[in-house]
Amino acid sequence: MKKIMSALLLTCAASALPMGVSMAQDAAQLAPIADYVKSDIKPWLSDPAIIDALKAQDATNANLSAGDIDALDKKWRAEVDGSDHSMIDGVLGNALSKFLQEKKTASGGKITEIFVMDAKGLNVGQSDVTSDYWQGDEAKFQKSFGAGKDAVFVDEIEKDESTQTLQSQASVTISDDKGTPIGAITIGVNVDAL
Numbered sequence: 001m002k003k004i005m006s007a008l009l010l011t012c013a014a015s016a017l018p019m020g021v022s023m024a025q026d027a028a029q030l031a032p033i034a035d036y037v038k039s040d041i042k043p044w045l046s047d048p049a050i051i052d053a054l055k056a057q058d059a060t061n062a063n064l065s066a067g068d069i070d071a072l073d074k075k076w077r078a079e080v081d082g083s084d085h086s087m088i089d090g091v092l093g094n095a096l097s098k099f100l101q102e103k104k105t106a107s108g109g110k111i112t113e114i115f116v117m118d119a120k121g122l123n124v125g126q127s128d129v130t131s132d133y134w135q136g137d138e139a140k141f142q143k144s145f146g147a148g149k150d151a152v153f154v155d156e157i158e159k160d161e162s163t164q165t166l167q168s169q170a171s172v173t174i175s176d177d178k179g180t181p182i183g184a185i186t187i188g189v190n191v192d193a194l
Contacts, residue, residue, distance in 0.1 A: 004143065008107075012119050014183070018139040022043045022137070024055075028096075029079070029157055029191070030154050030157070030168070030194045032191070033154050033157075033168050033189050033191065034152065034154055034170070035171055036110065036189060036194055037152060037154070037170045037172060037189075040107075040110075041170070041172065041185075041187055042087060043173065044103065045172065045174050045185065046177075047099070047160075049095060049099040050096065050099070050125075050174060051174070051176060051177075051182070053094070053095065053116070053124050053125055054116065054118055054119075054174060054182045054183040055122055055182060056123045057118040057183075058118050058119045058120075058183070060180055061118055061119075061120050061122060062102055065119060067108055069120060069121075069122065069134055069136070070134075072122065072133055072134065073132055075087055076088065076123075076132060076133030076134075077131070077132055077133070079190055080120075080129065085170065088129055091123055091124075091125065091126060091165055092126065092129065094125055094185060095108040095125075095181070096116060096124055096125025097125040097126055097142075098124070099128065100114040100115070100116065100125050100126060100127040101127045102186075103127070104128075104151040105166040108117045108193070109190055109193045110189060110191065110193045110194060111125055111127075111187055111188060111190070112160075112165075112167055112188035112190050113126070113128045113130075113186075113187070113190070114126065114127045114181060114185065114186070114187050114189035115127070115128075115135075115185070115186055116174070116184070116185045116187070117135050117136070117145070117183055117184045117185070117186070118142055118182075119139070119145070119181070119182055119183055120134075120136055121134055121135045121136020121138075121141040121145070122134055122136070123134075123135070124170055124183065134185070136137070139153065139155065140153065140155065140171040140184070140186045141171065141184055141186075143171065143183055144171035144172055144173045144185075145182040145183065145184040146174065147175050148173065148181060149173060149175050149179055149181055150173060150175070151172070151173040152170065152171070152172050152173075153170070153171045153172075154168060154169075154170045154171075155168055155169045155170070155171070156168065157191055165190050165191070165192045165193075166190070166192050167188055167189060167190055169186050169187065169188050169189070169193060170186070170187050170189055170190055171187075172184060172185050172187075172188040175193075
């Protein structure tokens with residue numbers, strides 16, 4: 001276990017990305033994902049499409065209570081399983097979602113999904129429908145946005161049963177031009193395509 005943790009720390013230092021990983025995961029498997037995030041994802045995280053959408057939603061959601069967030073999440077989950085998709089369609093149809101869908105397509109199969117979360121962990125834009133609207137209670141948000149500026153969290157690699165591919169989620173804190181964290185992004189990475 002000590003060897004694995006040392007290797008993980010070396011991987012993080014070598015890639016210049018602070019990164020949280022599962023202790024059971026082999027650092028050699030996670031390094032290509034961290035490298036991909038650094039070289040192919042981070043360069044477009046300051047795009048106005050992302051920053052402007054985050055700033056707008058952060059302002060809109062600034063005063064939401066925990067109860068408000070729970071109600072929005074319940075509405076989203078009901079829409080995932082129901083016939084009314086007005087909330088989901090509103091998010092999937094916005095400019096940020098279109099931007100993320102283009103990035104996913106341009107990845108040539110390396111990206112399986114992308115979603116951006118505001119400062120409360122609520123979806124702002126996404127390439128595909130997520131099962132829930134609030135990510136704030138999950139590691140992907142807590143270990144990226146919750147860890148502060150420049151944080152990157154690469155989750156363990158898992159086999160996707162529907163596609164039979166190895167996938168991982170990498171989550172990155174997004175900051176404004178002053179370096180203040182304003183949200184986070186999660187990218188599903190097809191490890192087999194790297």
